[in-house]
Amino acid sequence: MTGILVLEQSLNGLQFGLMLFLLAAGLTLVFGIMDMINLAHGSLYMVGAYLIAAAALASGSFWLGLAAGVAGTALFGVLLETTVLRRLYERDHLSQVLGTFAILLMCNEGVRWIWGSQPMTLNPPPALSGPVELLPGFSYPAFRLLVIGVGLLVAAGLWALVTRTRLGMQVRAGASDREMALAMGVNVRRLFTAVFGLGAALCAVAGGMLGPLLAVQVGMGENILILAFVVIVIGGIGSVRGAFIGALLIGVIDTAARALLPPLLERLAGPAAASDVAPALASILIYVLMAAVLFWKPQGLFPSHG
Amino acid sequence: MADPVSSPLDHRLRKVPALVLLAALVVLPWGLQAAGQDFYLGLATRILIFGLAATSLNLVLGFGGLVSFGHAAFVGAGAYTVAVLMQDGVASAWIAWPAAVAVSAVLAAAIGAISLRTRGVYFIMITLAFAQMLYYVMTSLKAYGGEDGLSLMSKSFVAEAVDLGDERTFYLLTLAVCALAFLFVQRLLNARFGHTLQGLRENETRMAAIGFPVFRYRLAAFVLAGALGGVAGVLLVNQSGFVSPSLLDWHQSGLLLMMVILGGVGHLYGGLAGAAIFLLLEELLSGYTTHWKFVLGLVLLAVVLLAPNGVMSFRRRR
């Protein structure tokens, strides 16, 4: 039975890590190419989830909702970039932090204004709300399998985009050396807008996948945003490959810690310690990991800057 | 009593307006009582406390040039020390308050020693990470309330004659502490230490080339800022009678950063101005709409885009 437990927890970790990757990929590209700290990235995830939920409710179909929501969020991201964020590229980090923090506040309140304070329900497609028998005696939720599938598909698509297309080449060039890329004739403005829109779309996909598992509520992006930042610092700012490895690492470690620490602590220090300390310890572990990586490889595991 | 050798790095106290402000603040409690608005004395106290916290952040941020995203940790450390000591039976302010400041200072020393070895965005991320770690530690310690926080059984005991439970007395004590702290910061900034710190902000390489021990100066500033943050925390926990881990989380650090930029990064009165603007806006707007944070975000965005040096920069003479 322990084998099944390990398998199930591994799948959970993989699922979480892949969703973290979707968020981190957009964040690392924006940071790497535009050198901008974007605290509003979590808001794109929240807006995406809300748009998908609203569209799914209106159309009655999860898939239609997903498509509409992703498109809508990409549009929202492009709008945000061209109007406000563009002015922050040349500014210092403090201005970027505070400017995007302001956008975070406005998005939270805007969402509350439009959809109210109560969380919205986003249900998985009825066909996928039941279990799938992976092994005799072990059924895994079909929807989580979908999330894993979508995550892997998007990762593959991103890899193809970054390594096999012209846009991808410009992205890599911009991440590696922006001035040179400019000198070589890259249309920087359009590139930035495209990258931002792509990041927004990725956030929306993550929102649509995680919404049914968690909750579509105001402020849902903030906790996961911090984790995404940790991922890109570990993985290396500007590197999609780094974001992938970092996200999987964090996903697996976080899930493993939450699964293994409580029984361990219970054996060592009793049930109270297990419920009080274990969740905190699991979170602290992630930050310790980040500090350790920064100590040994200050540029992250896969730095993109030459 | 002008400073013997003034320089562009000096920050004038502007004695006359400062004394007028101080006098107005001293008579405020009686004024509010006459107007029947006693409740707002609590708000005034909070403005002073957050003004102190924001000024302490301004010390490293505005004058030191370090974007610390974990400053709330030091405010929280000060608050928690007082609360924990009170739970363990120590109610005397003469023991608890210095202890709290010491704890904040030691914490700042530890965090600073590691963080200051990094630069730029990594510094931001690491200060954030340490603050989050402290947050998680406090949520897990059920003995100290965990996520639900800790209530103070009574206010800290200062002296028989000084009852901190009386709002007016507490306000005047807070005013005294904040004024002293403020004066201390001003003197510090105009002394060699402050000049060096600002020089490091302007051009670190040059300062290092001249021979200033960059790391040591920055660490000293970080520790001082942390200690002052701890003072603010001590006052805060006495004012609200309650402390919870949410005082430590990154939202709170972001709020402090927001106050500093609203008031003026690198301006002596920036922290105080920013705290006043923020808390008054909150009190005013929340009466009108539950969506006041939207307006706050708008104001912040406007300030960032249009007046990046904050409100005080409008006053700066060319």
Add this chain to the structure above:
Amino acid sequence: MKWTSVRVVALAASLAMTVGAAHAADAVKVGLLSTLSGPGSGLGIDIRDGFQLAVKHSGGKLGGLPAEVVVVDDQQNPDVARQSAERLVKRDKVDFMTGIVFSNLLLAVAPPVFQSNTFYISANAGPSQLAGPQCNPYYFNVAYQNDNQHEAMGKTVTDKGFKRVALLAPNYPAGKDALAGFKRYFKGEVVSETYTPLNQLDYGSEVSKMRAAKPDAVYIFLPGGLGINFIKQFVGAGLSKEMTLFGPGFSADEDVIRAVGEPMLGMFNTSQWAHDLDNAANKRFVADFQKEYGRLPTLYAAQGYDAARLMDAAVRDTKGKLDDKKAVRRALEAAKFDSVRGAFKFNTNHHPVQDYYLRVITKDAQGRVTNRTLGTVFKAHADAYASTCKMPS
């Protein structure tokens, strides 16, 4: 010497009576502080709606005086709750406070409320601390004490013959009370007892641990959005085929049913109220609630309704002299109002002594998925903490 002191006392007493003479107020101010955002918001919104329906039923008045209800969102945050409570009692000077859903927030808010001599009528949170050693003359709970529904379920699960049960609750005072109550009456083996963080929404890890532990039954206390998520994930992982799920009324009421739907059919739960209870007050409440808000009320709404009715009775019985705190307290203790639960009585620790019913989720005559009352588990049940409460008279 004796005469002088008597005269002094008499003088003082008459002065006190003149100065502190209770004068009739011209309006009743109620502070309704509740969770109106986040996963727990459905509960707070129901309490608010139930409360306001009761005020509407008495013509916008409580006890004959115009009622002013100040509704504030505590955002499920202890800091916000405490500051809002202080603002309500100090700036707005409310006569009554009510509304809090979560026990941890109530424990944070209680000290300033009691210190300002304001009455708190709890319409939901019933932590054991305030029922026992920390009971307070200014605190009344018109709903229940946290352990009760779980005690009833503990008995039910034992009576139904389940021997091995896995327990799950959030890690906060009500969660601890819940599983303590269940274990008090459950006579079988507790296979695992897990407390999750109050903000945790993904139960994948807990679900896989249950799969490995293989209990006969699973007992959960997960209010509001937490319960919705868990039940969906429990069913989604296929566990509903292997083990039976039980919960208290909180995890099986209309809000959860609306979100989860048919997978919940057949789930047993206990509650001190059900919408099919047969008394005049309840029939009126349920019918008007549906008409006003377009949905069936949950037990939270019923509790909010009763809180208002209790305040109405207290103000009426003291003839509006709300400054006379002793009189208000006596009126509250007498509780002369028609509860939607039928007859209502307080115990010495200001908590109800009431019946607890067994309900099951089925389809009603109109094909709706909802609760049906099967029978009574406990009659005139008091909480386990009353004896440790030394209520000053």
